[in-house]
Amino acid sequence: MKLARTVKSLAVWLILGALALGCAACTRAPYGTDLMLGFTPAKRESGELDPESRKSAVGFALDLIGAAHTGNENTLVAPLSVLSALAMTANGARGNTLDEMEAVFGMSIEKLNEYFRLYPEASGQLNSANAIWFRDSGGFDVKREFLQLNADNYGAGLYKSAFDDTTCDEINRWVKDHTHGMIPKFLNAIDPDTLLFIVNAVAFDAKWEDPYTREQVREDEFTLENGVSRKVDFMYSEESVYLECGNATGFIKPYKGGRYAFAALLPDKGVSIEELLRSLDADTLISMLEDPKKGVEVNTSIPKFEIEFSCELKDALTAMGMKDAFGSSADFSGIYPGLFIGSVTHTAKILVDEHGTKASAATGIQMPTEADPIAEPYEVYLDRPFVYMLIDCETNLPFFIGTLMDVGE
Numbered sequence: 246m247k248l249a250r251t252v253k254s255l256a257v258w259l260i261l262g263a264l265a266l267g268c269a270a271c272t273r274a275p276y277g278t279d280l281m282l283g284f285t286p287a288k289r290e291s292g293e294l295d296p297e298s299r300k301s302a303v304g305f306a307l308d309l310i311g312a313a314h315t316g317n318e319n320t321l322v323a324p325l326s327v328l329s330a331l332a333m334t335a336n337g338a339r340g341n342t343l344d345e346m347e348a349v350f351g352m353s354i355e356k357l358n359e360y361f362r363l364y365p366e367a368s369g370q371l372n373s374a375n376a377i378w379f380r381d382s383g384g385f386d387v388k389r390e391f392l393q394l395n396a397d398n399y400g401a402g403l404y405k406s407a408f409d410d411t412t413c414d415e416i417n418r419w420v421k422d423h424t425h426g427m428i429p430k431f432l433n434a435i436d437p438d439t440l441l442f443i444v445n446a447v448a449f450d451a452k453w454e455d456p457y458t459r460e461q462v463r464e465d466e467f468t469l470e471n472g473v474s475r476k477v478d479f480m481y482s483e484e485s486v487y488l489e490c491g492n493a494t495g496f497i498k499p500y501k502g503g504r505y506a507f508a509a510l511l512p513d514k515g516v517s518i519e520e521l522l523r524s525l526d527a528d529t530l531i532s533m534l535e536d537p538k539k540g541v542e543v544n545t546s547i548p549k550f551e552i553e554f555s556c557e558l559k560d561a562l563t564a565m566g567m568k569d570a571f572g573s574s575a576d577f578s579g580i581y582p583g584l585f586i587g588s589v590t591h592t593a594k595i596l597v598d599e600h601g602t603k604a605s606a607a608t609g610i611q612m613p614t615e616a617d618p619i620a621e622p623y624e625v626y627l628d629r630p631f632v633y634m635l636i637d638c639e640t641n642l643p644f645f646i647g648t649l650m651d652v653g654e
Contacts, residue, residue: 276376276404276415287397298360301351302328304527308349311522312561317470321554321593323606329375329445330589330608331562332357333399334570337391337580342569349567358398368504370451374423376402378412378442385440391580408435408442416444416609424448424605427594431607436587438613441580449604451500457482457599467548470517479546480599487538490529492516496543497534500601507602508534509547551596558589558608573615583614 306324314320328350335346335354347353352360377395379387395401406412413435420431423446435442457480466474488495488510495510512521559571569575575585593606 276378276402276406276419286400292363294360294363295356298352298356300527300531301356302360303530304351305349307522307525307527307530308565309558309561312564313556313558314519314522319552319554321552321595322556322591323447323593323604323608326373326445326447326593326606326608327558327589327591328357329361329373329399330443330610332361333375333377333395333401333443333445334577334586334610334612336394336398337388337577337584338570338575339578340576341574342576345567345569349562349565358394362398368502370500370502370505371447371449372423373445373447374402374419375399375445376404376419376443378404378406378408378416378444380408380440381405382440385581387441387580408437408439410434412442416442420444420446420607420609424594424607425450425603427603427605428592428607431592431609432590436611436613439587439611440614441584441612443610443612444607446607447605449505449602451502451505452601453599454499454501454503455482456601462549462599465546478549480549481544481546484543484545485540487541487543488533489538490525490533492524493521495533496545497537498545498547507547507597509545547597549598551594553592553594555590555592558591559586562589577612580612581614584612585615587611587613 302325305328309322309324309327310320313322331346332350332354335343335350336358338346338354343354350357375395377387377392379385392401392403396403404415406415413432416435417429417431421429425448427448428446431444461481462478463481464476465479467477467479468474482498484496484498486497488497488508490510493510493512493516495508497506497508499506510521512518563571570577570586572585577584588609588611590609590611591606593604595602595604
């Protein structure tokens with residue numbers, strides 16, 4: 246399991262570390278009542294990403310995989326998909342709720358907005374999209390400033406819907422459309438108390454710069470941490486970029502065009518994946534990826550693999566320090582009073598074979614409220630006998646009172 250876990254983790258970090266937040270909105274069908282006509286997103290800015298913000302984002306990725314990884318199970322997360330969805334949510338957080346979220350992010354929400362706003366445009370190989378749904382009810386009105394911030398910085402689509410089975414279908418279709426069909430069903434149902442749903446989706450599809458030939462693919466043994474061996478197909482090649490840290494070695498293999506690459510770290514013998522994850526920090530990972538040994542001969546093998554992983558991230562994010570957001574003490578008054586985060590649903594999938602890599606992920610945040618539920622309109626139809634009064638509104642005293650038992654002659 247050592248190589249597989251490390252490959253999938255570092256591949257996702259590297260792939261999604263180049264995340265482009267240019268929203269590729271699907272126009273073939275509506276996903277509820279489209280509210281974008283009422284908003285004019287700001288034009289994208291150009292400029293370099295702040296090094297400290299990049300370091301914080303990498304630190305968040307390492308913290309997230311460390312919190313999500315459990316025992317001998319495959320784990321796959323898309324940190325910047327999660328970060329994007331949480332950042333949109335944090336634009337409505339206030340007080341201690343925002344303080345805790347910023348501590349988990351490692352940067353202020355202003356810095357995080359800028360970080361995503363300055364991300365390079367989508368390349369065609371990697372695409373990302375964001376959207377916000379809110380309940381179509383006369384008593385629930387999301388603050389415009391919150392929606393505008395997320396339209397400006399995240400290209401978020403804005404939709405109003407009934408939050409019933411139809412809305413669940415809309416969100417599932419949106420996720421499917423924005424993950425190249427790799428995640429066809431993201432939600433089984435929407436919590437009936439949910440008023441707001443925030444979602445990010447990413448999709449990556451790239452061919453190797455040097456695809457593997459048939460002769461480079463052959464069966465060999467893959468050994469788990471407990472010593473059990475599996476027969477799997479491996480892809481063998483010679484690469485020229487070598488990675489090394491205190492307790493692991495690895496390599497980088499580029500995808501066509503050179504903008505993206507696959508990176509892997511193999512723990513030294515006797516070092517577990519958990520130990521490797523604990524030993525990595527943002528500085529170490531950034532240094533390895535920015536300053537590898539190039540122009541060397543590295544004989545490599547990668548197992549062909551396909552992983553799909555779904556999880557609820559509430560416990561992981563709570564362990565990382567984001568506690569207020571999930572309970573009655575949450576302050577998301579920048580969106581609507583009484584909201585809190587009910588769940589952070591995450592699904593990620595990756596396929597690595599001799600042709601290249603496909604990877605998709607979606608992160609959805611459901612926000613119910615502990616405030617008084619939004620009241621349905623009252624109905625009073627005077628279609629049977631009733632009492633009536635004429636009252637003095639200053640004294641609240643009736644000066645006529647009667648009953649109407651019949652409206653006939």
